[in-house]
Amino acid sequence: MKESLFKHNLPFVLLLAGLAGLGCTSCSDDNDEPTNQMSTESERNAYFKYDASDVLVEEDTTFNVFDEIEKHIKATSGGNGEEEEAMHEYYTQMYDDLKAIVEHKADSICAVNPGNSLEAVIGQISEMGRVTITYTDLSADGTYKRMSTRVVYPTRFTFDINANNIILGCHYTITSNAECPTNMGFQSLVSDACLLGAEWATSNNNLVVMPDYEGFGASVSSTHPYLIREVQARQCLKALIVAMNWFTGTHGKEFNEGKVVVEGFSQGGAVAAATYRYWLEHLNDDWAQTLKTPILGAVCSDGPYDPLATLQYYCKNNILTMPVAPVLMLKGLCETDRECIKAGLEATDFFSKDFCNTDIFRRVNAKTYTTTQCEYALRDNPGSMTIIGETSVSASDAFNKETYEYFRNDKEPTDNPQLLKKLKVLKHCLEKNALTYGFDPSAGFDLKIPIMQFHVTPNFTFFHGKHDTVVPIDNLNGIKQKWSSSVYKLVTCPNIYDHGKLAAVFFLQLHDRYVQEMFKREWKPGTFSFVTADPVK
Numbered sequence: 001m002k003e004s005l006f007k008h009n010l011p012f013v014l015l016l017a018g019l020a021g022l023g024c025t026s027c028s029d030d031n032d033e034p035t036n037q038m039s040t041e042s043e044r045n046a047y048f049k050y051d052a053s054d055v056l057v058e059e060d061t062t063f064n065v066f067d068e069i070e071k072h073i074k075a076t077s078g079g080n081g082e083e084e085e086a087m088h089e090y091y092t093q094m095y096d097d098l099k100a101i102v103e104h105k106a107d108s109i110c111a112v113n114p115g116n117s118l119e120a121v122i123g124q125i126s127e128m129g130r131v132t133i134t135y136t137d138l139s140a141d142g143t144y145k146r147m148s149t150r151v152v153y154p155t156r157f158t159f160d161i162n163a164n165n166i167i168l169g170c171h172y173t174i175t176s177n178a179e180c181p182t183n184m185g186f187q188s189l190v191s192d193a194c195l196l197g198a199e200w201a202t203s204n205n206n207l208v209v210m211p212d213y214e215g216f217g218a219s220v221s222s223t224h225p226y227l228i229r230e231v232q233a234r235q236c237l238k239a240l241i242v243a244m245n246w247f248t249g250t251h252g253k254e255f256n257e258g259k260v261v262v263e264g265f266s267q268g269g270a271v272a273a274a275t276y277r278y279w280l281e282h283l284n285d286d287w288a289q290t291l292k293t294p295i296l297g298a299v300c301s302d303g304p305y306d307p308l309a310t311l312q313y314y315c316k317n318n319i320l321t322m323p324v325a326p327v328l329m330l331k332g333l334c335e336t337d338r339e340c341i342k343a344g345l346e347a348t349d350f351f352s353k354d355f356c357n358t359d360i361f362r363r364v365n366a367k368t369y370t371t372t373q374c375e376y377a378l379r380d381n382p383g384s385m386t387i388i389g390e391t392s393v394s395a396s397d398a399f400n401k402e403t404y405e406y407f408r409n410d411k412e413p414t415d416n417p418q419l420l421k422k423l424k425v426l427k428h429c430l431e432k433n434a435l436t437y438g439f440d441p442s443a444g445f446d447l448k449i450p451i452m453q454f455h456v457t458p459n460f461t462f463f464h465g466k467h468d469t470v471v472p473i474d475n476l477n478g479i480k481q482k483w484s485s486s487v488y489k490l491v492t493c494p495n496i497y498d499h500g501k502l503a504a505v506f507f508l509q510l511h512d513r514y515v516q517e518m519f520k521r522e523w524k525p526g527t528f529s530f531v532t533a534d535p536v537k
Contacts, residue, residue: 269303
């Protein structure tokens with residue numbers, strides 16, 4: 001949910017969705033509960049049907065992954081800051097490791113294809129394709145709009161260098177459209193979606209799919225349905241299906257023996273977990289079986305799997321270290337969740353006048369400011385609020401008194417029945433978007449195909465910092481309380497690191513390990529602790 005490496009407010013992109021909501025209980029006045037869900041299999045089958053005539057390629061380029069890594073090595077060389085030094089070491093190590101992998105692969109190819117130049121084969125292996133695809137998708141408001149996704153893949157097939165497995169990457173929280181995957185070039189540090197996608201594609205022959213969330217990229221004019229789980233889940237799966245079918249149609253490469261891993265950090269962690277949940281709940285639908293590519297699991301780090309627990313944490317601890325997070329959370333709900341819309345909720349109903357007067361809402365709506373720049377609105381015009389550090393603020397200053405007391409200690413306002421009604425709807429809508437709401441994967445799922453039946457045991461990997469104040473570890477409470485420990489691996493970091501530093505630990509030390517253990521079928525459940533003295537080493 002945050003854009004930082006070593007501070008909680010520096011830009012951070014993730015590469016590489018959504019609640020099925022079975023058994024929802026409505027807070028509406030009648031039984032006609034508005035919903036963002038598709039209730040029948042026929043609706044889902046129609047939605048996920050691929051239409052090649054609807055897909056447009058907006059960008060199609062190639063690049064050499066080593067050239068791009070060298071650019072980053074040069075850009076971070078001689079850096080004086082902790083972030084620059086860490087990233088210089090990371091990219092240097094990445095270059096050496098990837099070179100060894102590629103040279104070994106090239107030696108093997110040349111051994112069985114005499115007469116080929118080793119240098120030429122290395123060049124072929126390290127050349128990547130990068131494509132931006134647009135297509136029509138169902139938006140949160142129920143209308144169809146153009147949306148977009150980025151795909152990175154190995155381009156050369158002379159020696160059967162084939163994209164086999166697929167990584168579906170769900171990106172972190174952004175507020176600027178320039179930060180979405182299809183708009184990001186080789187510009188940022190560890191957050192560079194294309195660079196990491198190219199690394200995986202080169203070393204492991206993966207197809208890497210990175211959807212823009214609704215509200216960014218081709219759908220920038222839409223409201224971003226922040227943490228609306230079912231919407232984000234199905235949209236990410238739609239992007240996956242579009243990317244796979246485009247790749248097959250363009251390169252003739254089927255994925256009948258391939259597998260998918262969904263992954264993400266922060267908001268991306270929540271989206272990845274919800275995407276995997278959606279697939280598990282509907283794996284016997286025709287659309288899922290037509291996909292022929294099972295999802296092996298979800299690798300998730302520091303995600304807001306329980307939006308209600310997150311908001312309650314902010315109020316009970318009276319601190320917002322990322323003030324834009326509750327703005328996005330409540331704005332997304334009030335403007336895209338149909339129960340909230342029916343009840344007439346507006347995000348500004350729940351914030352203080354001083355907070356609303358800071359320009360933060362205008363900056364979020366503009367989609368030209370990063371999260372840090374949005375939060376500078378508090379520093380620039382705080383009113384009577386006390387700003388802690390650069391942009392942090394007390395929850396009691398940010399929310400109005402009634403909202404703060406309601407989520408802090410369940411105290412209901414006695415003199416404002418209209419606001420109380422809105423608070424109850426808001427609480428319900430936050431609760432229903434939790435990963436665990438109406439969903440317990442403990443018993444596994446039966447995949448039924450002609451003649452055979454398979455039992456699918458879910459594989460969720462959760463990494464979380466114990467001292468994360470942006471996405472608190474409270475988000476795991478429901479998972480630990482409601483699910484069997486046989487369906488998840490839980491890794492906690494006891495280091496006193498906040499959200500941004502935990503991102504560095506996850507990406508630089510753990511991410512590839514967790515993704516590859518799923519592809520290699522080496523995943524095992526359990527509860528572990530990961531301690532590090534340095535987020536790079």
